[in-house]
Amino acid sequence: MKRFFNLCRRQRERLSLLASGALPDAERATTEAHLAACAECRRYFEEVRAVSRGLQSWRDTAPPVEPRPAWHAEWVRAIQPGHEPMKPRAETSLPWWQALFAGRRAALGGLGATWLLILFFRATAPEVAQPASQALLPAPRAVLMALKARDPWSEQRVPAPESDDESAPAQRPPKSPPPRSERGANHFIG
Amino acid sequence: MVIADDRIEMPDTRALLARAQEGDAASFGRLLLPLEARLLRQAVALCNDPAAAEDLVSETLIEAWKSLRRYDETCRFSTWLYAILLHRYQKCVRRALCRPIPLAWLPFFDAEKHLAAHENQPADGPSPAGQAEQHEQARELRRAVARLSRKHREVILLRFFEDASLPDMASVLGCSVGTVKSRLHHALEKLRRMNLNLSPASWDTQT
Numbered sequence: 001m002k003r004f005f006n007l008c009r010r011q012r013e014r015l016s017l018l019a020s021g022a023l024p025d026a027e028r029a030t031t032e033a034h035l036a037a038c039a040e041c042r043r044y045f046e047e048v049r050a051v052s053r054g055l056q057s058w059r060d061t062a063p064p065v066e067p068r069p070a071w072h073a074e075w076v077r078a079i080q081p082g083h084e085p086m087k088p089r090a091e092t093s094l095p096w097w098q099a100l101f102a103g104r105r106a107a108l109g110g111l112g113a114t115w116l117l118i119l120f121f122r123a124t125a126p127e128v129a130q131p132a133s134q135a136l137l138p139a140p141r142a143v144l145m146a147l148k149a150r151d152p153w154s155e156q157r158v159p160a161p162e163s164d165d166e167s168a169p170a171q172r173p174p175k176s177p178p179p180r181s182e183r184g185a186n187h188f189i190g
Numbered sequence: 191m192v193i194a195d196d197r198i199e200m201p202d203t204r205a206l207l208a209r210a211q212e213g214d215a216a217s218f219g220r221l222l223l224p225l226e227a228r229l230l231r232q233a234v235a236l237c238n239d240p241a242a243a244e245d246l247v248s249e250t251l252i253e254a255w256k257s258l259r260r261y262d263e264t265c266r267f268s269t270w271l272y273a274i275l276l277h278r279y280q281k282c283v284r285r286a287l288c289r290p291i292p293l294a295w296l297p298f299f300d301a302e303k304h305l306a307a308h309e310n311q312p313a314d315g316p317s318p319a320g321q322a323e324q325h326e327q328a329r330e331l332r333r334a335v336a337r338l339s340r341k342h343r344e345v346i347l348l349r350f351f352e353d354a355s356l357p358d359m360a361s362v363l364g365c366s367v368g369t370v371k372s373r374l375h376h377a378l379e380k381l382r383r384m385n386l387n388l389s390p391a392s393w394d395t396q397t
């Protein structure tokens with residue numbers, strides 16, 4: 001019985017990959033064979049596939065966007081040497097009352113930051129819970145731009161990465177240009 | 191979102207890349223022309239706002255330009271760009287995280303309106319009712335993905351929004367293929383355990 005469950009456990013990762021369309025062809029046959037024989041794993045697979053399809057559906061609901069020629073010209077100009085940086089579009093399109101609101105937000109943020117800093121220095125337990133659920137929510141640039149200048153400690157408080165799934169040694173978080181490892185096959189055209 | 195293979199097929203792509211890497215901004219501009227629409231759409235999927243998406247892509251492209259010499263073709267060019275886009279986006283979110291008031295409460299971001307504006311488009315997919323359902327599902331998943339850790343979120347977005355292969359993800363995240371597999375599995379497993387209300391109806395329009 002135990003061996004049976006171990007077998008299933010080993011298949012689960014492959015089933016997730018299969019559901020998300022990322023399972024290498026070489027591993028497909030054994031996984032599909034197990035799937036055909038195991039009702040428990042079939043149920044699991046259907047559930048993961050529902051998630052996968054939901055994600056595809058989210059991707060598909062994003063409307064097609066036609067790049068504005070003026071925008072193209074603008075960013076190409078911005079990368080020319082000696083050219084001044086681009087103005088964010090979201091910021092300039094903000095009505096005055098909203099801009100005001102964004103300013104107040106920033107002020108509140110600063111106040112909160114000060115308080116937390118005071119707490120940090122007074123107590124020895126500086127653990128401040130991150131509102132993790134806020135990640136990935138829409139990020140109106142206007143607010144972010146307004147905050148950028150006033151919030152010097154923002155970059156220091158990165159949510160601690162979860163390491164529950166890491167079988168490999170801890171990885172460095174990716175740098176903005178992703179690290180290049182070795183020169184490999186040419187994926188650029190072919 | 192069209193995620194069909196976007197590998198650039200123009201014969202002069204390689205020459206454009208080489209010239210761009212030598213510092214020719216105009217070549218970089220031409221190199222990016224066929225990829226802009228896709229990047230913008232990927233950004234809209236994240237920000238849910240066209241203006242913010244445009245800003246995000248501008249930032250991404252400027253960043254990509256600065257580090258273009260480091261692109262060594264170990265992964266698809268679009269995947270490399272998307273990784274930068276994700277990084278820029280997460281930087282924005284991180285900045286926003288520090289505020290005591292949740293971003294979602296900000297009143298001037300109207301995702302509903304934006305989504306509604308696109309509901310009247312000629313539907314090549316599901317009916318308006320089905321579309322509304324899809325949008326509801328998209329919102330639920332957006333919230334769910336927001337609850338994932340950064341590492342889990344990254345692999346989900348790279349896989350589903352960039353259609354990145356396992357080796358490309360590994361290259362762009364600087365980890366092994368095995369780690370990518372494990373992360374992708376755990377990320378999907380977490381989403382599965384959230385018991386989201388995923389309607390079977392919208393599955394059938396997919397692959």
Ligand SMILES: [Zn+2]
Pocket residue numbers: 007008011034038039040041042
């Ligand atoms: Zn099984």
